[in-house]
Amino acid sequence: MSEQTAGVQTYTPREFHRQAHDALGNPQIRANFRKAMDGLMAKRLDSFDDWDLETLRELGANIRLRALARLPDLLEKLEANCEANGIKVHWAEDGEQACRIIRGICQDHGATSVIKGKSMVSEEMHLNAHLEAAGIEALESDLGEYLVQLNQQTPSHIIMPAIHLNTDEISEIMHDKTGTERTRDVDAMTAAARQQLRERFMGAGVGVSGVNFAVAETGTLCLVENEGNGRMTTTVPPVHVAVTGIEKVVEHLRDVPPLYSLLTRSATGQHVTTYFNMISSPRKEGEHDGPKEVHLVLVDSGRSSIYQDNELLDTLRCIRCGACMNHCPVYTRVGGHTYGTTYPGPIGSILSPHLMGLEETRDLPTASSLCGACGEVCPVKIPIPDLLVRLRRESVGEGRGNVAGAGIKRTRKEAAAWKGFQWLATHPAAWRAGTSVAGRLRALTPTRLGAWTQHRSAPRPAATTLHALVKQHQAGKTDKEER
Amino acid sequence: MSARDAILKRLRERADGALSAPESDFAVVTGRGWSRDERLERFERWIGSVHGEVVHAAEEGWTDVLAKVLADKGVRRLALGKQHPVAVEARRALVNAEVELVDVDRDIEQWQREQFDDVDAGLTSTRGAIAETGSLWLWPTPDEPRLISLVPPLHIAVLDAGALEDTFFDVIEKHGWANGMPTNALLISGPSKTADIEQTLAYGVHGPRELVVIVRHADDVAESAARQ
Numbered sequence: 001m002s003e004q005t006a007g008v009q010t011y012t013p014r015e016f017h018r019q020a021h022d023a024l025g026n027p028q029i030r031a032n033f034r035k036a037m038d039g040l041m042a043k044r045l046d047s048f049d050d051w052d053l054e055t056l057r058e059l060g061a062n063i064r065l066r067a068l069a070r071l072p073d074l075l076e077k078l079e080a081n082c083e084a085n086g087i088k089v090h091w092a093e094d095g096e097q098a099c100r101i102i103r104g105i106c107q108d109h110g111a112t113s114v115i116k117g118k119s120m121v122s123e124e125m126h127l128n129a130h131l132e133a134a135g136i137e138a139l140e141s142d143l144g145e146y147l148v149q150l151n152q153q154t155p156s157h158i159i160m161p162a163i164h165l166n167t168d169e170i171s172e173i174m175h176d177k178t179g180t181e182r183t184r185d186v187d188a189m190t191a192a193a194r195q196q197l198r199e200r201f202m203g204a205g206v207g208v209s210g211v212n213f214a215v216a217e218t219g220t221l222c223l224v225e226n227e228g229n230g231r232m233t234t235t236v237p238p239v240h241v242a243v244t245g246i247e248k249v250v251e252h253l254r255d256v257p258p259l260y261s262l263l264t265r266s267a268t269g270q271h272v273t274t275y276f277n278m279i280s281s282p283r284k285e286g287e288h289d290g291p292k293e294v295h296l297v298l299v300d301s302g303r304s305s306i307y308q309d310n311e312l313l314d315t316l317r318c319i320r321c322g323a324c325m326n327h328c329p330v331y332t333r334v335g336g337h338t339y340g341t342t343y344p345g346p347i348g349s350i351l352s353p354h355l356m357g358l359e360e361t362r363d364l365p366t367a368s369s370l371c372g373a374c375g376e377v378c379p380v381k382i383p384i385p386d387l388l389v390r391l392r393r394e395s396v397g398e399g400r401g402n403v404a405g406a407g408i409k410r411t412r413k414e415a416a417a418w419k420g421f422q423w424l425a426t427h428p429a430a431w432r433a434g435t436s437v438a439g440r441l442r443a444l445t446p447t448r449l450g451a452w453t454q455h456r457s458a459p460r461p462a463a464t465t466l467h468a469l470v471k472q473h474q475a476g477k478t479d480k481e482e483r
Numbered sequence: 484m485s486a487r488d489a490i491l492k493r494l495r496e497r498a499d500g501a502l503s504a505p506e507s508d509f510a511v512v513t514g515r516g517w518s519r520d521e522r523l524e525r526f527e528r529w530i531g532s533v534h535g536e537v538v539h540a541a542e543e544g545w546t547d548v549l550a551k552v553l554a555d556k557g558v559r560r561l562a563l564g565k566q567h568p569v570a571v572e573a574r575r576a577l578v579n580a581e582v583e584l585v586d587v588d589r590d591i592e593q594w595q596r597e598q599f600d601d602v603d604a605g606l607t608s609t610r611g612a613i614a615e616t617g618s619l620w621l622w623p624t625p626d627e628p629r630l631i632s633l634v635p636p637l638h639i640a641v642l643d644a645g646a647l648e649d650t651f652f653d654v655i656e657k658h659g660w661a662n663g664m665p666t667n668a669l670l671i672s673g674p675s676k677t678a679d680i681e682q683t684l685a686y687g688v689h690g691p692r693e694l695v696v697i698v699r700h701a702d703d704v705a706e707s708a709a710r711q
Contacts, residue, residue, distance in 0.1 A: 144679035228690025272616035
């Protein structure tokens with residue numbers, strides 16, 4: 001506990017191994033995640049009970065693929081329809097540019113405080129820090145995000161940001177940071193946060209939200225939520241800024257229901273969320289509430305580069321449900337912070353290398369046992385294990401080399417070893433000679449093999465090769481038959 | 484080159500060439516073929532599963548049910564519209580009641596503090612509902628603005644029993660949403676909730692703590708009473 005409240009902890013993907021080691025040694029973190037992930041897996045399965053899940057997943061994948069196939073046209077259509085509805089559209093090459101655009105909108109309105117609905121893209125571009133450096137306070141309003149922000153942390157899960165904290169820890173944080181009386185009563189804590197945040201909604205100059213689906217056909221921004229903070233954020237302040245990655249667009253309004261069904265069930269096992277909020281324009285003449293200005297900021301940040309490659313493209317189908325992390329044996333054990341990236345778990349391991357480069361994220365594609373659970377539960381059928389393997393290839397310089405930092409893990413020694421192995425494995429005589437020698441020298445096999453032998457015993461070549469054994473066996477058989 | 488043009492150019496000049504778009508078959512999200520009674524039963528079951536309360540009323544005299552809900556919940560100040568028949572009938576019925584009626588045809592800037600602190604309940608009509616998920620469908624209007632279904636601690640929604648569709652997809656298709664979307668379209672399924680504190684469900688985190696749906700039945704009183 002003291003570790004969380006003592007000070008700001010920072011995590012980086014470069015330190016994945018050390019962070020994983022620390023997390024594995026922390027029984028509290030492991031228990032919190034184990035309990036949460038077990039619950040989520042069971043709930044997801046229940047929620048698809050009456051459904052032809054495979055057909056629905058096919059449809060979901062197909063809708064996302066169609067949107068990506070027409071992406072440039074749909075983005076233009078979205079822009080045209082939003083503008084026609086009165087929503088101002090901005091484009092940003094990267095997070096920094098997007099931050100500047102949003103800061104500019106705040107400054108144009110003299111806003112000194114911003115209230116935020118949950119948005120992973122804004123986390124990705126570190127919007128809060130950017131605004132605060134410009135003297136604009138940014139407050140998270142999703143309860144989990146609020147708690148994490150109070151605790152000066154980052155979310156450890158894309159859907160449930162405070163999943164790493166338990167009730168006692170949260171009670172302590174609320175007591176320390178807001179003076180709320182210590183309690184184990186979740187209703188009382190929720191009510192306290194409600195009161196604290198209601199004041200802030202009323203005072204905020206700008207509301208910033210993410211987008212779950214942006215509908216090109218009608219220029220509509222869809223937000224999925226349970227708490228109502230998303231509706232507050234997009235309705236109470238005089239200005240609403242929605243920020244999203246360019247891949248979130250869908251073609252038609254009718255594309256939305258299947259994706260929404262998949263999203264809520266895959267994420268939290270809910271058949272539906274409390275609110276589905278569809279915004280198509282700012283406050284019109286004669287209307288009495290809602291923001292007078294609505295802005296949409298479309299962020300690229302490496303997405304158009306993922307888009308270039310037929311295999312990597314599948315990464316962009318993601319609807320950010322988090323099912324892959326809920327089902328990941330690695331994520332469940334090391335928790336979300338260990339990854340050191342905005343998006344943890346399997347989706348983070350295939351997305352972050354594009355956002356940050358393989359140099360920073362070299363350990364993420366290997367943070368998987370390739371068990372395949374993530375690919376099996378993905379509601380839009382992203383072949384995550386294949387993409388992990390592809391990024392492993394990229395990192396040792398055997399891919400197509402179009403990922404930033406490709407080849408970062410390539411060493412001359414390892415490359416030569418594999419080349420040698422390849423030659424041996426394709427030359428039977430040399431192979432047999434080599435394995436026979438290895439068998440005879442097996443006593444000389446080193447017992448310490450770096451990370452491999454930290455928790456395992458070293459492998460040792462067999463005294464007799466399989467080849468030789470089969471030969472002996474066959475020879476024996478022939479002998480018997482002859483007798 | 485602007486960021487916009489640069490992004491679009493990269494997307495159009497895709498290294499691996501143009502992609503072909505598949506057709507979609509939406510059969511899995513439509514064609515449930517439920518009867519009117521099945522739709523109602525499902526709606527009630529699902530919205531009930533997320534703490535939405537359903538009360539049934541005959542079309543004639545539904546305001547008596549409303550008055551009872553207001554009394555049971557201890558509502559002193561009720562925000563509601565003026566023009567929608569639901570609001571007109573409610574106002575007429577409540578004219579001599581203890582409940583104070585709060586006008587909502589005012590710009591929010593003029594009464595934000597009052598709305599946040601001094602309104603016990605908001606009453607709205609609905610355009611319909613979805614049986615499959617137990618969701619209400621609202622398109623807020625100047626008469627019934629967006630915040631009255633969100634800010635007060637209790638939301639009372641009036642739904643006509645005949646206005647249910649099977650699925651969300653059916654609502655969008657049958658009611659031609661793509662032909663023109665309002666400023667804000669909403670699906671509401673239960674009161675506001677969160678599970679952000681160790682997966683423990685808590686209601687009323689930012690929006691209403693309670694949602695009451697009054698389902699109005701056009702058929703005779705006896706039948707709807709029997710339903711209860």
